[in-house]
Amino acid sequence: METLEQIRARIEAAVSGAQVALDGKSLVVGRQHLLDVVRFLKNDPALAMDYCANLCAVDWLPRKVKVKQGDAEVEQERPGYLEVVYDFYSMAKKHGPVQLKCRTDGREGTPEMPSITPLFHGAELQEREAYDLYGIWFTGHPDLRRILMWDEFKDYPMRKDYHPPDDFKYEPTPHYDVLAREKQHWPAKPS
Numbered sequence: 001m002e003t004l005e006q007i008r009a010r011i012e013a014a015v016s017g018a019q020v021a022l023d024g025k026s027l028v029v030g031r032q033h034l035l036d037v038v039r040f041l042k043n044d045p046a047l048a049m050d051y052c053a054n055l056c057a058v059d060w061l062p063r064k065v066k067v068k069q070g071d072a073e074v075e076q077e078r079p080g081y082l083e084v085v086y087d088f089y090s091m092a093k094k095h096g097p098v099q100l101k102c103r104t105d106g107r108e109g110t111p112e113m114p115s116i117t118p119l120f121h122g123a124e125l126q127e128r129e130a131y132d133l134y135g136i137w138f139t140g141h142p143d144l145r146r147i148l149m150w151d152e153f154k155d156y157p158m159r160k161d162y163h164p165p166d167d168f169k170y171e172p173t174p175h176y177d178v179l180a181r182e183k184q185h186w187p188a189k190p191s
Helices: 004-014 031-043 123-134 176-185
Strands: 020-023 026-029 051-060 063-069 072-078 081-090 095-103 112-114 137-139
Touching: 004 020, 004 026, 004 031, 026 031, 031 081, 031 095, 031 112, 051 095, 051 123, 123 137
Parallel strands: 026 095, 112 137
Antiparallel strands: 020 026, 051 081, 063 072, 081 095
């Protein structure tokens, strides 16, 4: 299999306007070119990435990073964003993975990402999980709805700024630990 640098160069040559960056052992692509890049990985005869083994999300809070400017390192504020990570393999060629990352513009509102479900039907449930737990809206998904949390649940529990509520009465299926925590907030009723 080719190196990531070679794959990056081939993607940029094949997909008009795509700019692909290297991030360690991953390729980072912009949302506007995600579907075209994934289609290239899948249909290119040398790569033939015909299996999306994993799709997961990562929440990056705002943070300070060191950036080189000339000979000096300067600390800059990097805004927060959500990131979707894809692992592609070739079953036909028996190689991989090629890891691809795509980032949202930020964490506020409803961050959007194109759905790769039209190209990889196996990504359908994984995108629903990322939507349910992180709040990423996958445009073009055939059935984007909650898969783990109940419909009335209002937040995204895997985000780093998620705070569970103090009142656990809303949970549809209370468990013993939830009931024990509930007793701390609600005094016992007189008999």
